Amino acid sequence: MAWKVGAAVAVLLGFVGVSGGVGSGPDPRRAGWRDAYRAPTEIPFPAENPYTAAKAELGRRLFFDPILSGDGTRACATCHIPDLAWGDGRARAATRQQGDMDLRTPTLLNIAWQDGSLGWDGKFRTLESVAAMPMAAPGNMNLPMPDALTRLSSDPSYAAAFAEAFADPAITRERLEAALATFQRLIVTGTTPFDRWIAGQEDAIGEPAKRGFDLFNGRAGCASCHSGWSFTDNSFHDIGVGVGPDIGRGRYKPTSLALQYAFKTPTLREIGQRGPYMHDGSVPTLSAVIDLYNRGGIDRPSRSRSIKPLQLTAAERADLLAFLATLSTSAGRDLVTISFAAKAPAP
Numbered sequence: 346m347a348w349k350v351g352a353a354v355a356v357l358l359g360f361v362g363v364s365g366g367v368g369s370g371p372d373p374r375r376a377g378w379r380d381a382y383r384a385p386t387e388i389p390f391p392a393e394n395p396y397t398a399a400k401a402e403l404g405r406r407l408f409f410d411p412i413l414s415g416d417g418t419r420a421c422a423t424c425h426i427p428d429l430a431w432g433d434g435r436a437r438a439a440t441r442q443q444g445d446m447d448l449r450t451p452t453l454l455n456i457a458w459q460d461g462s463l464g465w466d467g468k469f470r471t472l473e474s475v476a477a478m479p480m481a482a483p484g485n486m487n488l489p490m491p492d493a494l495t496r497l498s499s500d501p502s503y504a505a506a507f508a509e510a511f512a513d514p515a516i517t518r519e520r521l522e523a524a525l526a527t528f529q530r531l532i533v534t535g536t537t538p539f540d541r542w543i544a545g546q547e548d549a550i551g552e553p554a555k556r557g558f559d560l561f562n563g564r565a566g567c568a569s570c571h572s573g574w575s576f577t578d579n580s581f582h583d584i585g586v587g588v589g590p591d592i593g594r595g596r597y598k599p600t601s602l603a604l605q606y607a608f609k610t611p612t613l614r615e616i617g618q619r620g621p622y623m624h625d626g627s628v629p630t631l632s633a634v635i636d637l638y639n640r641g642g643i644d645r646p647s648r649s650r651s652i653k654p655l656q657l658t659a660a661e662r663a664d665l666l667a668f669l670a671t672l673s674t675s676a677g678r679d680l681v682t683i684s685f686a687a688k689a690p691a692p
């Protein structure tokens with residue numbers, strides 16, 4: 346027993362020595378924190394819209410097909426671009442007339458885990474319900490649902506694909522939405538160095554990234570909102586960005602001051618490929634994001650109580666960036682490979 350205690354003390358002292366004055370060794374809470382990031386083994390599909398391969402394939406075709414826009418120039422993939430981590434790399438999405446929309450295009454990565462509150466303001470309750478809005482919006486795809494259904498019905502190859510997916514040839518709004526959602530639930534991140542580390546491979550990420558993980562979960566408090574495998578609490582916060590009309594573009598309802606400028610917590614998966622950042626694309630780089638959190642954003646009554654100046658040293662800011670870099674797959678191309686290892690939900 347005495348030997349064990351002595352060894353533990355020696356290890357602790359060793360870490361203090363190795364970190365060369367940066368601070369202390371690994372946070373003793375690290376092992377517990379790691380448990381919260383284990384990858385799920387199955388994609389969740391709702392009972393009302395279970396996975397089938399025919400539905401997913403039909404959804405894939407629809408997602409990339411400009412037939413869903415009025416003048417045949419836009420598809421869902423015009424803005425949710427696989428090679429750009431399923432976003433579009435713009436600060437705010439482009440209107441049909443090449444103007445700016447109010448909001449940035451969010452990634453669709455791991456969208457299956459976000460059912461219940463989709464959109465920057467959470468206005469969509471299900472993934473199925475999202476598609477009709479961009480399709481019909483005059484500034485976006487500009488094709489009202491009845492016109493879309495007529496168009497698809499007069500295309501024999503779509504009639505055949507719907508018949509295969511739904512055992513019935515009728516093309517309805519519900520089926521169109523079900524197919525698109527089934528495809529989107531397959532947009533899942535590949536295994537990253539971070540995931541390999543969580544699974545137990547100690548050398549999968551470097552020491553700076555491990556220190557960054559401790560900060561992320563500890564003193565910097567990031568994990569209070571960017572929590573779990575998908576790095577989001579699926580909730581809404583004002584982190585002190587957004588000005589002017591952005592006050593009402595998030596969760597805000599006139600009854601609650603606290604929800605002014607409150608936007609959905611985004612996933613941090615593939616974050617390096619997804620700039621510019623925030624709902625309005627106002628923060629150009631990841632180091633600018635860290636600087637923003639270090640300053641604490643705009644101090645105002647609606648700002649989350651979890652956001653405050655952090656007083657991070659330059660070395661700590663670098664450690665946080667090293668950690669964020671482990672949340673991406675090595676090659677951007679991996680993102681195009683959608684996992685088809687989908688299973689129907691357990692009965």
Ligand code: HEC
Nearest residue numbers: 420421424438439448449450451463464465466475476479
């Ligand atoms: C002009 C670019 C554009 C096109 C085209 C587009 N989207 Fe989007 N998408 C956006 C923007 C911007 C948002 C954020 C909207 C909001 O929060 O109100 C969004 C949000 C979403 C979300 C919610 C994501 C989240 O994290 O909450 C889903 C799902 C989605 N779109 C799917 C689709 C589908 C399916 C299509 C095709 C039918 C489509 N989008 C077409 C720009 C686009």
Ligand code: HEC
Nearest residue numbers: 565566567570582608609610611622623624634638649651
């Ligand atoms: C109070 C909850 C909260 C805390 C704490 C928090 N975040 Fe965020 N984070 C958010 C929200 C909400 C957004 C989106 C804000 C917006 O668009 O207006 C965001 C956005 C981001 C983005 C940009 C994502 C994107 O797709 O644009 C990054 C990167 C990020 N946070 C990293 C961090 C790091 C690192 C920390 C710790 C230093 C942290 N966050 C702490 C809630 C939080």
